Amino acid sequence: MSFSREVKDELSRQLSSARHCQIAEITAIISLCGRVSINEKEEYYIKIHTENLTVARKYYTLIKKTFQVNPEILVKRNHYLKKSKLYMIVIKxxxxxxxxxxxxxxxxxDGEVQENLSIVDNVVVQNTCCKRSFIRGAFLAAGSISxxxxxxxxxxVAATESKAKQIQDIIGAFDIDAKIILRKKYYVVYVKDGSQIVDLLNIMExxxxxxxxxxxxxxxEMRNSINRQVNxxxxxxxxxVxxxxxxxxxxxxxxxxxxxxExxxxxxxxARLRFEYPESSLKELGELLNPPIGKSGVNHRLRKISIFADNLREQKEEVNHGIKTNNN
Structure with a gap:
């Protein structure tokens, strides 16, 4: 089971005791994965769909408990994913x-359903507890986590930019910096910071x-720390070396x-110690001397030896250059 499904399964067992929080969660669910249809008598009925059976049960329980109604459950084959099933909760x-x-x-x-099922009045998510429920419902309806x-x-994932911004604002109320990106024809509200994702899981309970x-x-973090240390x-x-x-x-x-x-x-x-012990550290070389000297003292002497060798090389180059000039 994927981590995203594990999170949804856990959230499907969370049911707020307050009715206003239940309504906030239902609002997010209908807004993001619901559809309102009108029949020939101009009567409304609601359909909510999901591919997750556990989430479908949550929708059913939530609506039944909040509005004392028994919705109808339909199961259909997903035309795009033949092995997958589509669960629909219908309120006729x-x-x-x-x-x-x-x-x-x-x-x-005026009895007009809002375009794209956007929330008309933010009073639904006015309370902090309702904001938590709304985020939980939004994640259950159209969310995922890697x-x-x-x-x-x-x-x-939201169908419109305005809906995505509304979700972003509600998440932002908890000091979480959510971003929005356009992916194909959908607007995706996302968070990539690990600590903020932890906060979101806490918010959703x-x-x-x-x-x-x-x-x-x-x-x-431990592995990264060890890798940095090893590197x-x-x-x-x-x-x-x-x-x-x-x-x-x-x-x-x-x-x-x-x-x-010389x-x-x-x-x-x-010089003789370094030649005899090429793999020893400066500290170890210093301890082999009599009397011993410190690491900086050894380093200083080796630098002088390096300068002495470089001077010899320069002298040899000058001699060779002079011989070449005379020959010409």
């Missing part, structure tokens, strides 16, 4: 449908899913050119 009673539309503010005072093992991505996501986040240590090791290799190269050049005896006593001692 025109009076009940009108009652629901008025309570959810999806119909105005597997946190792969990436952090929460989204709710998906506490088990929240803990599961937090566990994944902790493990990912840093690897870089330091590579840097140390490269520096030691250059030091040995300089010492070998001095030995083959003028001999290590170095001062302190430099000769450290």
């Amino acid at each position: 009673d025109s009076k009940v449908s009108m009652k629901i539309l008025k309570a959810t503010k999806l119909i105005d005072s 597997d946190p093992e792969k990436t952090y991505h929460f989204e709710i 998906a506490h088990i899913s929240l803990m599961n996501l937090e566990n994944v986040r902790i493990l990912k 840093c240590e690897t870089a330091n090791i590579n840097k140390t 490269a520096a030691a290799s250059k030091q040995v190269e300089d010492i070998l050049y001095i030995k083959d050119t003028v001999g290590l005896s 170095l001062s006593e302190g430099l000769e001692d450290i």
Whole structure:
């Protein structure tokens, strides 16, 4: 089961005790995955659809509990996904449908259903608790969340920009920075920050899913921290190996050119130790001296050896250049 389905299954078991919160959740559901039809007698009836059986049961229970009505449940094959089923909760009673539309503010005072089933009056989500319920209903109706093992991505799909902005504003009321992007012909409200997605799960009261996501986040952060540390240590090791290799190269050049005896006593001692122990750290080299010296002291001497070797190379180049000039 996908993480998104796990979250929806958990949310399908959440039922607000307050009627105004139940209405707010129903409002989001009808607005995002519902349809209002008018028959030849100009009577309204409502259809709500979903591909998730658990979510369909939630719709049914929510409407039954809030409006004391038994909706009809229909099951159809999805024409686009042949193996998938489409569950429809249908309210055929025109009076009940009108009652629901008025309570959810999806119909105005003149009895006109709002275009795209937008909320006429934000009084439906005036309370903080109702905003929570609305977000939960919106996610159940048209939301999804990525597997946190792969990436952090929460989204709710809306048919119109105005509806998407309304969802964005309601989410924003909880200090969550949701963005909107146009994907094909739909407007997608999304959040990509892991900590804010955790906040959204808390807002929707998906506490088990929240803990599961937090566990994944902790493990990912630990792995990332370990990887950063390993990369840093690897870089330091590579840097140390490269520096030691250059030091040995300089010492070998001095030995083959003028001999290590041309170095001062302190430099000769450290040069022989570096040549004998090419893999030792500066600290370890310093401890091998008698008397021992610190890391900075060893580094200082090796720098002097490097300068001595570079001077020898420059002198050799000058000599070779002079010989070449005379020959010409």
